[in-house]
Amino acid sequence: MVDLYPQIFKRKSIRNYDLTPLEDSVLGPVVESINKLEPLYDDIKVDLKIITSDNVNPRMMKKAPYYIAGFSEDKEGYKTNLGYMLQQMDLFFSANGWGSCWQGIPKPKKNILESSDLKFVILMAFGKANVPLHRTSTMEFKRKPLNKVSNIKNEGYLGAILEAARLAPSATNSQPWFFKGDNHVIHVYSFKPSILRAIILKKYIPIDIGIVLYHLKSAAEHFGKNPEIIFDETGNENSPHGYEYVTSMIID
Template sequence: MVKSLTSEVEVDIYDIIFKRKSIRKYDNSPLDENVLNRISEELNNLTPLYDDIKTYIKIISGDDVKLRGMKQAPHYLAIFSENKEGYLTNLGFMLQQMDLLFSASGIGSCWQGIPSPKSHVLKSTDLKFIILIAFGMPTETLYRKDTSEFKRKSLENITDIEEAKELLEPVRLAPSAINSQPWFFTGTKDMIQVCSNKPNFLKAMLVNKYISIDVGIAIYHLKVSAEHFKKTAIITFNKDEHIPKGCNYLTTIKLESKE
């Protein structure tokens, strides 16, 4: 359960996964000062996947962004990181916590790989700029009615673990750049091997930069799902020999019962 950014209500993030969507149409008025303060607090409390990677997240306004054809939002998170092994997956995992929290709080948001911050924002840190997330009050419907509205691969196309289908359904629904869903889950229900698909040459030019972020997002959805089923997700490296052809092994998620 998480506390909403806009009220005292507690929300189950697991439920949000089944209806969230990217929001691209915003009311241009800024959010209330108290809500922006709550967002800043949450940014300081995000759980990293790897805790030895420096990150910096700044709230900026729509006027601080070069839009490159995208619609303007009133606010953006500008996300920076140290360039270290696992840094993109770490950011995907951390910032998906905000994407779901925004949605749970009635605020729209969308990961934005195409726009970039103006130069004065880039000068605010020595860390490398990675990506933006737009956010603000939506002027389109915030939620999907049910999972049939998600355009996603079927479970059979993202996993060969028969007994983990219920656990992996919220992972199937995770967002990814140009909806490429570059993930595959193999192994066993207690030791899930996380892999990324190798894109074909043309697609690679568009998505290579985002694959690791996308996988971090999916790992966060897996953590939320594991907790819903009273399990703890532990990130390890334990490559099994049976990784299917065309998949890159990334990490293993060990699931332990909470009792």
């Protein structure tokens, strides 16, 4: 697999696209990349379809020429698994000159919803960008400082792995994650929203967690580690106030 880690520091959500139709053949590498995505949980069936804008109800959002419609089996961890998989596509698009943006608000039309046996989860828009594709500095990312999302000693490669997590995109940029641990294990926690905020956020938090897990994993691999994502009792027993334990990444 290509090293997508460098994209983490320059990617951005693209919402303004060139809508001129393209030859079907330009989608070849996109299809190939979709077929090679690595799941977080390999026992959950997913179905990722490329659809055009006439098959999407944009619901106030600007149209994109293409979307990936993500469908999944409805099983424990399914949203996190899909977040983990489609974030690989977000970084793939950035690496290959395409713009992309996660799209929670637009929905596929009925014919698309009925075309899969699996449950529709989310769309990701993509196409040729009408605006600059990349950020030129991490200062351009609107994100919480590292000490608000982690209490791990921020040094060496561990600091770089956490920085990759800090920069991950999330729905409404809520950054609903917290990291604890050391240079052997990073425990990942997700924010428990109040009842009111839960109405908007609850749907997306598990997807956001999948996204950040892929950033963590890709950064650890970039630094020559062999990370493994597992359930860890110690992590589970030490959740920070207002957060709940999700999973842990063993670094070595």
